[in-house]
Amino acid sequence: MSRYAEFVSNNHNQNVEELKELLRIPSISSLSEHKEDVQQAASWIADKLKNIGMENVEVVQTKGHPIIYADWLHQENAPTVLVYGHYDVQPVDPVHLWETPPFEPTIRDEKIFARGATDDKGQMFLHIKAVETLLESEGKLPVNVKFCIEGEEEIGSPHLPQFLAENNEKLSCDVVVISDSDMWDRGVPAITYSLRGLCALEVSLKTANTDLHSGMFGGGVQNANHLLVQLLSTLHDSNGKVNVAHFYDDVLELTEFEKEQIQALGFDEEKLKQQLGLTDLTGGEHNVPYPERISSRPTLEMNGLWGGFQGEGTKTVIPNQAHAKITCRLVNNQNPEKIQDLIKRHLEEQAPQGCTVSVSLGDTGNPFLTPIDSPMIQKAAEAYQDVYGKSPVYKREGGSIPIVSDFNQSLNAPVVLMGFGLPDENLHAPNEHFNLENFDKGILTICSFLEQLKS
Incomplete structure (x- = not known):
């Protein structure tokens, strides 16, 4: 990975400037006055995919906002990876709480502040840059790669299920990879293997x-x-x-291994009560530990x-x-x-x-779960270990991303959630940001994951 690290480091400033270009586009899918902005963001991503060497790039119009497809399919007898992400963003209200304008990307304290910085433009962009890194460094990819990037995730992906059904063969793959989740903590990678x-x-x-x-x-x-x-x-x-x-x-009851993983994450009840201004945490089933209640029940x-x-x-x-x-x-x-x-x-x-x-x-x-011992999950774990120097923790997420289950069921492929955000990055809130310490590392981790899959 050392040669990739040097390449990514040398291109860091250019990569960040390109991300800023995308973040400046106010692609708010829920507001009709931003329909043209959403279209502009789709065109920007399509052009970027063409420029890095992806093929068969399409901007597929739907009854709502566009879906972008692209592929690179030149590795016989190698797995095919489908990358999913979204380029639409949430509204910015209340605007007066933003320290800097939401669509004027600003870097301070090694964080890039803008709507969409972590959800999901910043994380999705890591995959584009990882593919570019591999193509520029090697002239080829270690595996076959497809992209499916939509512009309606923030409004419930109303047209994506139909697109999946109508393009089942085109989107066929061995694994779906999504970066639209977070790490456990700074420097502590995590793989989310379950969504409610x-x-x-x-x-x-x-x-x-x-x-x-x-x-x-x-x-x-x-x-x-x-x-x-x-x-x-x-x-x-x-x-x-x-x-x-x-x-x-x-x-289904948790396995003993899953319970051990939850316990290993550590939970500070007093700290959480102080953060939330509460005197107790007695919501839900009283006889179930709090970390299990919010993720597994x-x-x-x-x-x-x-x-x-x-x-x-x-x-x-x-x-x-x-x-x-x-x-x-x-x-x-x-x-x-x-x-x-x-x-x-x-x-x-x-x-x-x-x-x-x-x-x-x-x-x-629908809820979603990929078993922790899935080979694809383990490849992702090896990639995190390679770049971050430590194995990821495995966590169940209490929230829902319904489209994840749609991918899993429609394509009959495992889904791996490789998050690079941090829990405190204000997604959906004023002053959303992405920690740049995970920008280069995210690119390198995805490169490592694609390399791991070829073996």
Whole structure:
């Protein structure tokens, strides 16, 4: 790797300047006024892929934002790697909290500040630079490489599943590699081998045909807010366990090795309580250790509650409607649609007297898991060891990236999540940044991973 290290070091400033060019493009996928900016970012990446030597570069238009495809397929009897990433970014609000403008990349304290710096332009760009490094140094790649870079990840990738289904053969590969996650800590690489899935529901409860005067009807008719609180209280037992029949039927217990890995990460409860301004960490299942509860156990959360008068002051009404939004984080082997049906049935069966309950089903996303002992995971571990000088930790992520499961199922290929961000880099928040200490190391780690795969 030494010759690659010298090449990457010599090109560091140029590489950072190129990343700045991409970060200046305000490719906010959720805002229609930035549609042309998203298109510009797609064209920029396509041009960059052509310039480094990738072939069959396409900007594929969808009903939304474009998907970029490119490949280099000249290694017979070698594995094929599909790199996935996204070039769209989150909105920047609240703008006044940014220390420097979000689309004017600024370097301070060896960090590059801009929207998209770590999520995901900076991390995705590492793969482009790794391929360029190998092609410039060797004139070829050690394995076959394909790119699939989309512009809708921040709005749920609505058109990517169809693209996967329609281009299954074109995208066929031996492993999918994604860098859209983080390391455990500074200097401590991590491989995320599991993501939780999700499902969403909304429950509406109705009593009378209109809001009623609390002086004329108070104490005589049902209050929708009261009944909704009563209904929602049936969703958990006194120990924080979800109280929906069959909710846990498909949950697989952690192996002893997985539990050891979680324990080895270390957890400072007092530090976290201080950071969050809390006096205890008793959410969820009380008899399960906190690190397992937030990564390896399913949850059911109330995300929003409303009903009756919401304005300033007092309005003495008895509300006739009340509503709640619910989401669940789900673990490997759970089916989101099945869980939705179980919760819907529970709410309907537990509805208090004197009201009607309706439940609408929202978005779903499948959980994902690649076994720690997967050969591809181990190749990635060797690459981190090669560059960072230490083996990565293995972690389950409590969040969800639904498209990861789509890749896994559609292409029947393992997915390796090789993150190079750090947990405190403010993704989705003001002053998002990427630590440049992981810029060159990230490029070299990806180079090493591709080299490891050829053997």
